[in-house]
Structure formats: structure tokens, C-alpha cells
Amino acid sequence: MNPIHCPMIHGGLQINLKKSPDKIYVNQCCLRTEMIEVLDNVWTNQYFDTLREKNNSGQWDRACWTCQANENAGTVSLRTGMLQTFGTKTNLSGPVRLDLMFDISCNLACRTCGPNLSTFWQKHLNDHNLPFIAPRAKSRVDDMIDVLRSLDLSNLEMVVFCGGETLLGSGYWKVAEEITKLAPANKITICFQTNGTQTIDSEYFSLIRQFNLVKLHISLDAVGYRFNYLRWPADWQEVVDNIQQLKQNLPVNVMFLIEETVSIFNLYYQKELEYWVKKNFTVNRLGDPVVHTRHMAEGPFGLHNLSREYIMALEPNTQKLIATNFKESPGGIDKMLQEIQKMDNLRNQSWQQVLPEVAEFYSKYL
Numbered sequence: 441m442n443p444i445h446c447p448m449i450h451g452g453l454q455i456n457l458k459k460s461p462d463k464i465y466v467n468q469c470c471l472r473t474e475m476i477e478v479l480d481n482v483w484t485n486q487y488f489d490t491l492r493e494k495n496n497s498g499q500w501d502r503a504c505w506t507c508q509a510n511e512n513a514g515t516v517s518l519r520t521g522m523l524q525t526f527g528t529k530t531n532l533s534g535p536v537r538l539d540l541m542f543d544i545s546c547n548l549a550c551r552t553c554g555p556n557l558s559t560f561w562q563k564h565l566n567d568h569n570l571p572f573i574a575p576r577a578k579s580r581v582d583d584m585i586d587v588l589r590s591l592d593l594s595n596l597e598m599v600v601f602c603g604g605e606t607l608l609g610s611g612y613w614k615v616a617e618e619i620t621k622l623a624p625a626n627k628i629t630i631c632f633q634t635n636g637t638q639t640i641d642s643e644y645f646s647l648i649r650q651f652n653l654v655k656l657h658i659s660l661d662a663v664g665y666r667f668n669y670l671r672w673p674a675d676w677q678e679v680v681d682n683i684q685q686l687k688q689n690l691p692v693n694v695m696f697l698i699e700e701t702v703s704i705f706n707l708y709y710q711k712e713l714e715y716w717v718k719k720n721f722t723v724n725r726l727g728d729p730v731v732h733t734r735h736m737a738e739g740p741f742g743l744h745n746l747s748r749e750y751i752m753a754l755e756p757n758t759q760k761l762i763a764t765n766f767k768e769s770p771g772g773i774d775k776m777l778q779e780i781q782k783m784d785n786l787r788n789q790s791w792q793q794v795l796p797e798v799a800e801f802y803s804k805y806l
Contacts, residue, residue, distance in 0.1 A: 442498050446507075446519045447526040449495045451536030451595065454602075455482060455587055457580040458541045458557075464587060470539045470602060471518055471735060472503045482587060483534055496530070505763075506736050513760035516733065526597065534592030539600045540615065543579040546605040548635050551670045551783070552661070552703045552737045557604065568786055581611040585618050593623040600631040600657070607638035613647065620650050629653040633699065635671060636660065636679040640690060648691050657699045658683060662706050663716045669794040670705055672787060680720075687725055696721070696730045702761070703737035704745055704776070705791075708753065708798055710734075736761070740776040745769060750801035773805055 448469040456465040456475055465475035466482050468491065476487050494501055500508050507517035526536050546558035555561040555574035565572050599619060606612045616630055630651050636658045640648075648654045660667065660679075667676040687696070698717050702710070717732050724730065736743060743761060748768050751759060780791050792799040799806070 442496060442528070444495065444498055444500060444519070445523065445528045446495050446504070447522040447529065447536065448518065449491055449501075450530050451526060451532050452522075452539070453483060453535035453537070453591075454539035454541065455584065456541040457583055457587075458544055458575050461576060461578060461580075469504075469518070470600065471506045473738060474503060480590075483591060492530070509736070509761050509763070510734070513757055515757075518733075518735070521731075521733070529595075532595050534595050536595050537598040537600065538588075538596065539602055540584055541602045542581060542584040542615075543606075543609075543611050544575060544577060544604045545579065545608050545611075546603055546635075547608065547637060548605070548674055549672055550635075550659075550661075551672070551705060552701050552739070552741050554739070559604070564786075579609075579611050581614055584615055588615070588618065588622060593619075596623045596628055598629045598631065600633065602633050605635055605638060606632040607634045607640060613644055616651075617647055620647070625650040626652055629655060631655040631657050631697075633657045633659065635674060636683055637674055639682065640686065645691050649693060651693065654691075654694045655697055656686065656694065657697045659699050659701065660713060661701050661703070662709060663712050666706065666709060666712070666794055669789055669791070672789075683721065687721075692726055695724050695728050698730060698732040700732065700734045701737050702734050702743070703741040704743065704750070704798065705741060705795060707743065707746075707758065707761075708750070708801075709795075710758070740772070740779055745772050745776045747773065747801050747805075749804075750798070753797070753801060770805070773802065777802060777805055 452468045454467050454470055459465050459475065464478050464482060466478055467475050468488060476485070478485060491501060507519040510517035511520065522537070529536060544557055544559055546560050549558060549561040549564045553561060555565055555572040559577045562572065562574060562577060601612045601615070612632065619625065619628065619630070628651050632654070634656055661670045664676050667679070668674065698721070700713060714732065717730065721730050744763070746762065751762055751766070784790055
């Protein structure tokens with residue numbers, strides 16, 4: 441038995457149409473950063489075959505470091521979660537799970553995100569005449585539908601919509617409706633990654649009821665004023681009120697998941713969000729559990745830019761999230777701090793006031 445069998449490697453497919461106005465990029469997992477361009481067959485190619493063979497041999501691939509780190513720290517990883525959901529299936533004719541990316545429309549400019557995933561980020565930078573490189577803010581809904589029509593969806597059990605903000609506009613609902621025509625919807629769980637600021641119009645309730653489950657993956661990285669800092673310009677209390685309204689009003693086959701992006705900003709404060717979830721949002725209306733998951737931030741605010749002082753202040757289990765070959769990067773930290781200060785100045789914020797303990801961990805650089 442393969443001790444690290446990964447259902448995402450054998451049954452996952454991420455389709456990314458946001459990187460280009462006309463090309464198709466794919467990989468097998470939302471946590472794997474590299475993408476390959478495909479011309480026609482998005483399911484069978486040499487890259488996927490090699491990765492599946494490597495997993496069958498019981499070897500971790502270097503790009504699977506997030507799951508490996510979580511498991512080393514004794515926490516749930518995407519791999520272990522999907523293993524419980526899908527089991528050990530191999531040699532599949534088509535995906536069990538789809539992660540679909542085709543629109544970067546978003547109403548927030550979160551600290552750990554950027555203009556490549558948010559139209560509001562692009563507007564924010566444009567307003568201050570700051571240059572950036574990012575895809576055009578154009579939805580490729582129709583292109584995604586064409587790609588889905590080319591796939592064998594007979595094995596499909598889960599679809600995850602990745603934004604932008606997936607509850608803005610009607611594009612994601614259009615794709616969801618198309619999926620009901622291509623596969624048995626009553627066997628499929630469909631997931632929306634959302635920042636918690638948006639409602640769902642009752643006109644979509646009948647579509648929601650066609651699926652086995654609909655899950656809202658709500659992105660929360662902190663609570664209170666720390667949330668307001670990280671998920672700018674969202675307001676914590678407004679988001680909490682909206683989440684409670686969704687819980688009370690949506691069809692009963694809707695479940696919730698709290699998805700936390702772990703970065704240098706919130707690693708030290710994780711227990712604050714954990715406590716809030718346990719106290720306020722442990723179940724949906726029918727008593728189904730709300731799961732709290734974590735994934736690591738990419739880019740300048742990732743855990744590679746921790747200081748030694750930061751690491752020493754963490755609990756032992758949390759320290760296991762840090763790479764065993766970790767080496768403090770003064771150059772990387774200096775650039776990160778410059779970026780933090782630049783955005784603080786633009787937004788009239790202060791990370792030293794909002795995250796005083798974290799700021800102290802970098803005092804030697806300030």
C-alpha cells in the first residue's frame with residue numbers, strides 16, 4: 441500500500457485560463473505552483489504520467505511541499521483530506537476533482553494576494569500609478585465551458601471554483617449550470633472560494649439543490665482588526681454578519697469551510713481564528729461540521745521570510761511547518777518589509793500597531 445497516495449495526483453485537474461487570453465494551462469493540484477501549457481488533451485500528457493508514476497513509487501514530489509510540511513507538523517493536509525473523500529483510485533479516464541480558474545474579478549486587495557488574482561488589486565495600483573504585470577481582467581467563461589465539454593466527466597465528484605471572488609456576477613453559476621448537463625449533478629460537490637463579503641441571490645437556489653453538496657470555502661486569515669488589515673478593504677463585522685445570513689438562508693445542502701492562508705502576518709496569531717471558529721462557526725444549519733483548513737502563502741510574505749526570533753516564539757508543533765533546511769534571508773526580509781511599508785503608506789495602515797508581536801520579531805531589521 442502506498443503510504444503517500446495522493447488523490448489529487450491521480451484524479452485532480454486544475455484548469456487555468458487566467459494566465460493567458462487564449463491558452464490553456466493545467467496542473468493537478470491547486471497547491472502546485474507550476475503550470476504546463478496544453479494544446480488539446482488536458483488529462484493525458486507526459487508530465488501527468490511521470491508525476492503519477494512517482495507517487496505510485498511512494499516518493500514525495502518537490503512541489504508537494506505544502507502537504508508534506510502540514511503532515512510533518514501533525515495537521516491535516518490537502519492530500520489526507522482528499523484521501524478521506526476520494527480514496528485510492530488510479531488509472532482514471534477523467535478527473536475526480538476539478539479546480540477551475542477563468543476569472544480574476546474581485547472586490548478586495550488582500551495582503552497575501554496581488555493583481556494577478558484580483559481586479560481590485562489592479563485598480564488599487566492603477567489609482568496610485570504603480571506598475572504591475574498581470575493578466576487582463578477578462579472572464580473566459582465560454583472558453584472554460586468548451587474545455588469541460590472535451591473532458592470525460594464520468595468520474596467527477598468535486599468541482600472547485602477558484603477566483604477572484606467567485607460569488608461576484610453570474611459567470612461561475614453559468615459554468616455550474618453547464619456541469620449539470622455534462623455529469624450527474626446529484627453525485628457532485630461544487631465549491632466556491634469566497635472572501636465572505638458576497639450574498640447569493642435566491643434565483644440560484646434551485647441550481648444549488650441539484651448538486652449533492654455546495655460548499656462555500658470562506659477565506660479568513662484572522663479576526664477583528666487583524667482581519668481588516670489582511671483582507672482590505674473588507675470589514676470583519678460585516679463579513680461575520682454575512683456569513684451568518686448565508687448559514688441561515690441558503691438551501692440545506694450547503695456546507696462551509698474556513699480556508700486560512702498562513703503567512704508571516706498571521707502565523708503567530710493562528711489560535712485567535714481557531715478559537716473564533718470553535719466558538720462561533722462549528723456547524724451549518726443542520727449540524728454538519730465546518731472544517732478549518734490551512735495552506736501556505738506564496739510570494740514575499742511566505743514562511744521563507746520568517747526571522748529566527750519569529751521561529752523561536754512559535755509553539756513546537758507550529759515550528760514543524762518551517763522547512764528543515766531553513767536559513768534566514770536578510771535580503772528577502774528587507775524587501776518584504778519595504779513592501780509592507782509601501783502598502784501601509786498607501787492604505788493609511790500600520791503593521792506595527794496591528795501586529796505588534798510580529799513587528800517585534802523583525803525589530804533588528806527596522
